[in-house]
Amino acid sequence: xxxxxxxxxxxxxxxxxxxxxxxxxxxxxxxxxxxxxxxxxxxxxxxxxxxxxxxxxxxxxxxxxxxxxxxxxxxxxxxxxxxxxxxxxxxxxxxxxxxxxxxxxxxxxxxxxxxxxxxxxxxxxxxxxxxxxxxxxxxxxxxxxxxxxxxxxxxxx
Amino acid sequence: xxxxxxxxxxxxxxxxxxxxxxxxxxxxxxxxxxxxxxxxxxxxxxxxxxxxxxxxxxxxxxxxxxxxxxxxxxxxxxxxxxxxxxxxxxxxxxxxxxxxxxxxxxxxxxxxxxxxxxxxxxxxxxxxxxxxxxxxxxxxxxxxxxxxxxxxxxxxxxxxxxxxxxxxxxxxxxxxxx
Numbered sequence: 001x002x003x004x005x006x007x008x009x010x011x012x013x014x015x016x017x018x019x020x021x022x023x024x025x026x027x028x029x030x031x032x033x034x035x036x037x038x039x040x041x042x043x044x045x046x047x048x049x050x051x052x053x054x055x056x057x058x059x060x061x062x063x064x065x066x067x068x069x070x071x072x073x074x075x076x077x078x079x080x081x082x083x084x085x086x087x088x089x090x091x092x093x094x095x096x097x098x099x100x101x102x103x104x105x106x107x108x109x110x111x112x113x114x115x116x117x118x119x120x121x122x123x124x125x126x127x128x129x130x131x132x133x134x135x136x137x138x139x140x141x142x143x144x145x146x147x148x149x150x151x152x153x154x155x156x157x
Numbered sequence: 158x159x160x161x162x163x164x165x166x167x168x169x170x171x172x173x174x175x176x177x178x179x180x181x182x183x184x185x186x187x188x189x190x191x192x193x194x195x196x197x198x199x200x201x202x203x204x205x206x207x208x209x210x211x212x213x214x215x216x217x218x219x220x221x222x223x224x225x226x227x228x229x230x231x232x233x234x235x236x237x238x239x240x241x242x243x244x245x246x247x248x249x250x251x252x253x254x255x256x257x258x259x260x261x262x263x264x265x266x267x268x269x270x271x272x273x274x275x276x277x278x279x280x281x282x283x284x285x286x287x288x289x290x291x292x293x294x295x296x297x298x299x300x301x302x303x304x305x306x307x308x309x310x311x312x313x314x315x316x317x318x319x320x321x322x323x324x325x326x327x328x329x330x331x332x333x334x335x
Contacts, residue, residue: 008304012280017268020258022307025314027259030252037310044307047300057256064253079256088256095253098212101219104226107233114237124254126245127207129237134204136238138216139231 009049019045023054030062038062046075053083064092072096087116091124094131107135207249274312281305 009019026041039062045055060075073096076089090113097106110128117125204210223230285301 008281008284008300011284012277014277015268018273021268022311023258025311027255028314029310030255031259040303040310041307044304044310047303048307054257058258061253061255086256088254091250092253095209095212098219099215101215101222103216103219103223104230106219107230111233111237120242120245120248123248123250124256126249127251127254129241129245130203130207130249131209132234132237133241134209134213135216135220136234137203138213138220139234 007049007051008047009052012048014048019049019052020054023058026058030058035062035066039066051082053079053086056082057086057089060089061092064095067099069096069099085116087113087122087128088124090116091128091131094128098131098135103135107132203246206246208251269311269315271312271315274308274315277308278305278312281308 022041023045026038026045029035029038029041039059042055042059042062045052046059049055056075057079060072060079063069063072063075072092076093076096079086079089080093090109094106094110094113097103097109110132113125113128114132116122120126120129202210202213204213204216281301281304285298288297288301
């Protein structure tokens with residue numbers, strides 16, 4: 001019987017390397033677009049170890065892609081609670097909040113992701129930058145009528 | 158490049174969008190060179206480039222729905238954009254990033270193999286039977302069911318990899334002999 005707080009992963013003696021390798025198999029399926037298999041693995045990993053930030057983050061990302069926002073938010077927030085320095089959950093929460101038209105929450109999450117990657121190296125944080133730039137462009141488009149000063153880029157190009 | 162402080166005074170007679178435009182101009186005056194360079198390279202739908210073209214209308218609706226801290230949002234957006242350094246778009250994830258999994262490709266000896274997975278199946282079956290005999294609730298049984306399914310997919314993937322490796326070995330052996 002499982003002791004209090006003991007996970008099934010610990011009960012089965014699954015090492016960190018083995019757990020990550022299972023996650024990598026899920027990531028491979030995710031990148032190949034086989035979302036059903038990826039989801040099966042990520043859901044299993046969350047059950048194996050509910051304290052794994054990586055498992056919650058991965059399942060949250062997949063649910064973000066599938067636009068199952070309510071379920072995704074729960075896993076992404078859990079991932080942040082377990083590992084606040086992980087970039088991916090902030091990026092995906094940003095995307096969900098844009099979809100839900102909650103710009104303030106979206107920008108706060110995207111900002112956090114960008115701050116965690118000052119050198120512009122992380123693909124997730126760069127996705128956050130692209131979203132911020134997208135918001136910027138929409139604001140600009142809305143303001144074109146009142147905008148008297150042309151962009152330097154427009155002058156150059 | 159460090160962005161100098163941006164001085165902006167709120168004008169309550171203007172709509173927030175007009176104020177945002179004024180704020181943007183204040184940002185531009187400080188950073189126009191770099192900002193122009195970045196924007197010049199992304200004209201044509203930055204959201205499309207990361208597979209998010211469909212959410213652009215939501216951005217607009219979200220902006221229209223902003224009633225509270227619009228200035229804070231505008232400051233954050235313009236402040237972030239003015240600090241962008243280079244061509245990050247080429248290095249942006251095209252779908253929601255996973256986090257820790259899939260970041261590093263498996264190198265060296267694999268931690269998992271079919272024998273190990275078989276052992277894990279046996280361990281999980283043991284747990285299942287123990288819980289069953291104790292009359293444990295549906296949640297735990299549901300959890301074990303999901304883990305079984307995950308192990309099955311991992312096992313299938315390992316078998317496929319093994320099949321590919323065997324084929325490569327056979328091909329290499331055949332080439333070596335000919």
